[in-house]
Amino acid sequence: MRIGLYEKCQPPQPNNILALSDQFISNDLNQQQSNTELLNLIQWPDNPLKELQYSNSTSPKQSQYHIVNKRAKYKVGETLEVLIMAKDHMARPKTYGGDYFRVKLHSPKFKAGVTGHVKDYRNGSYLATFLLPWPGEAQVNIRLIHSSEAVSVLKDKREKHPDKVFFHGYFESNGVSEVKECNLKVSGENVCEYKDPVTGEIWQCVKPQKLPCDTWIYHSMGSFRQVTNAVENTLLNRSVTNQDIPSTESPINIEAQSTINLTSSLSVCKTGQEPTQPSGYYYNDQWISLVCMGQHFPQPDDARACLRGKDIYMFGDSTLRQWFEYLEKFIPSLKRIDLHLNYQSGPLLAVDLDYGIVMRWRAHGLPLRTTKTLTSNLHYEAAHISGIGGGPYTVVVITLWAHFTTYPVDVYLQRLARVRKAVASLLFRSPQTTILIKSANTGYKTIYGSDWLSLQLDILMRAAFKGMAVTVLDAWDMTSCHYLPDNIHPGPPVVRNEVDLMLSYICPK
Structure with a gap:
């Protein structure tokens, strides 16, 4: 799935987005309103369950999909629809949406591939739609990247633990050196703050004990903080992340159309062109x-x-x-x-x-x-x-x-x-x-x-x-x-x- 292909994340019409873009560099009084409108573009269904449990989360092994109204032959330029049915680890159908699936149509024989559009019905079912761009064989691939429960964890930790990745600042002067934690924002009262004179960007480091703030010489990656509990770790485990959904669907056959050429009407590549879906x-x-x-x-x-x-x-x-x-x-x-x-x-x-x-x-x-x-x-x-x-x-x-x-x-x-x-x-x-x-x-x-x-x-x-x-x-x-x-x-x-x-x-x- 490409950017913007989840229907719930579809941006508004071009004129509306152009208005958003103009607001994006507006003054401080309008910035809060502008940000709110931009945030509406990335709304994602919330998990309705009060308590996250692994058994209730979406299972890539139990979930299924099938081609809607499958035919013996398709033609280039047509679309293919695939219904995805999410189930939990007890094989019970999910009743809410928010799973993050990525879908593609591909052909190992032709080294071909195209992304699909995913519509979330928010009831545990999803519709994947594909353009058929090449003649010959093609097969569907549906992958569960994250369950809706895992997405809830990602969203929560993104907002509440911005320091889960931290950095090191190296302070040196006259043979004395200290290494302190740095980030966009660090906690504590004794803080060194550095403001870029052109952009106004701010960076902070914990103040060294012996050296002044202006002895900050080097920067590096620090480390990662553990911010998830045991249940959250199971939801993000590799066994349920980025996993193919099983299916018995056989490849489809696509025929060429003499009247259809998907690229014949394209103009030269030039500034300002909007990516199509798929691009x-x-x-x-x-x-x-x-x-x-x-x-x-x-x-x-x-x-x-x-x-x-x-x-x-x-x-x-x-x-x-x-x-x-x-x-x-x-x-x-x-x-x-x-x-x-x-x-x-x-x-x-x-x-x-x-x-x-x-x-x-x-x-x-x-x-x-x-x-x-x-x-x-x-x-x-x-x-x-x-x-x-x-x-x-x-x-x-x-x-x-x-x-x-x-x-x-x-x-x-x-x-x-x-x-x-x-x-x-x-x-x-x-x-x-x-x-x-x-x-x-x-x-x-x-x-x-x-x-x-x-x-x-x-x-x-x-x-x-x-x-x-x-x-x-x-x-x-x-x-x-x-x-x-x-x-x-x-x-x-x-x-x-x-x-x-x-x-x-x-x-x-």
């Missing part, structure tokens, strides 16, 4: 976009020619660093310049002098799960964007989600507001700048980072940038229906297709 599909291990005329760049020279003269800025997490790494490896003439900095946080720089290509990646600002790195090298993405001149040869790629899944949603909304404002300013002064937003991708499956938590943030991100002259690259779809197992860092075939999609927008036909 594309895999066939022969290549992503076929249903949004625009996506291209593929099979040879290094193809990608190199596309990037000629481009000044590329990438701000985000390690899933975006994979794109930098792919291009650096794929284009031999693109050479890394060793800046002698922490690789995990960057900045990283690669150049092609003959073709005038400059490509940078750096991690977004705190919070950031990384190994020990100089705080002076950790810059907030909105501050950097504010310092970019822009223009027709400038490309800015942003992703912001993976390191925010453990925090209350309000924290993410504040960050999005600042980034959106910086992007809006950049486009105002240099409207020909190419701005690309990489969506979240699948892979997280724990209390410290879950696909459900990522889904919630990605819905908000899409709403925040709706109506702007930016493009959302739908990595969620591209990681949801590939044959490779879920991984927060997807495998080479997925990354290749993601980068090809990015290049399609940088160099439209």
Whole structure:
């Protein structure tokens, strides 16, 4: 299931979201109202049971699904409907909704896959609907990512325990060193607070006993706090998380239609295009976009020619660093310049002098799960964007989600507001700048980072940038229906297709 495919999470009509986007950078008096409207986009059914019990939770082994009105033959362009019936561990039908299923139609033979739309009837039954985009064999796959009971745990811990992931601050001066806990907010009276002069972002550390606050030199990931009890742990156990729902359904057969070509009417890839549902599909291990005329760049020279003269800025997490790494490896003439900095946080720089290509990646600002790195090298993405001149040869790629899944949603909304404002300013002064937003991708499956938590943030991100002259690259779809197992860092075939999609927008036909 891709972002926004759960009907209960469907965003409002485009005009309404554009109004929300305008409110998103409004003054403080309107911010609370704006946030409330945005939060309505991610409403999820509450679990009606007062006490969570494993036996009452949704069981992937007991749940079932079947194809509605199955036929011997289908045709490309038609839709397929699948009814999912959730049951608990005692094989009793569930009477309420809120389970998080992810669904795909796929073909191992053709290395093909497409995500489906899930409608929650809120009575224990769900309807999955699939577009049939390729001719030949296809089979349904339904996975229970989290039961509704597990979602309740994720939601509760997200809001009540934002410190379940914490960080270390390293203070050093004149041979004295101390390590203290840091986070967006730390408890206690003796606190060091650091406010970014450009964005206003705040970071806090427990005050050292012997050293002043301005001796904060390094930052690193700290550790994880146990915030779940025994029952909650059973609901999030691997045996009931990300598990296939069994079925006796045989594959379906799809025939080609001479009058149907799903991509014939697509326009070139250009800024501001809205992802469709689905936004594309895999066939022969290549992503076929249903949004625009996506291209593929099979040879290094193809990608190199596309990037000629481009000044590329990438701000985000390690899933975006994979794109930098792919291009650096794929284009031999693109050479890394060793800046002698922490690789995990960057900045990283690669150049092609003959073709005038400059490509940078750096991690977004705190919070950031990384190994020990100089705080002076950790810059907030909105501050950097504010310092970019822009223009027709400038490309800015942003992703912001993976390191925010453990925090209350309000924290993410504040960050999005600042980034959106910086992007809006950049486009105002240099409207020909190419701005690309990489969506979240699948892979997280724990209390410290879950696909459900990522889904919630990605819905908000899409709403925040709706109506702007930016493009959302739908990595969620591209990681949801590939044959490779879920991984927060997807495998080479997925990354290749993601980068090809990015290049399609940088160099439209």
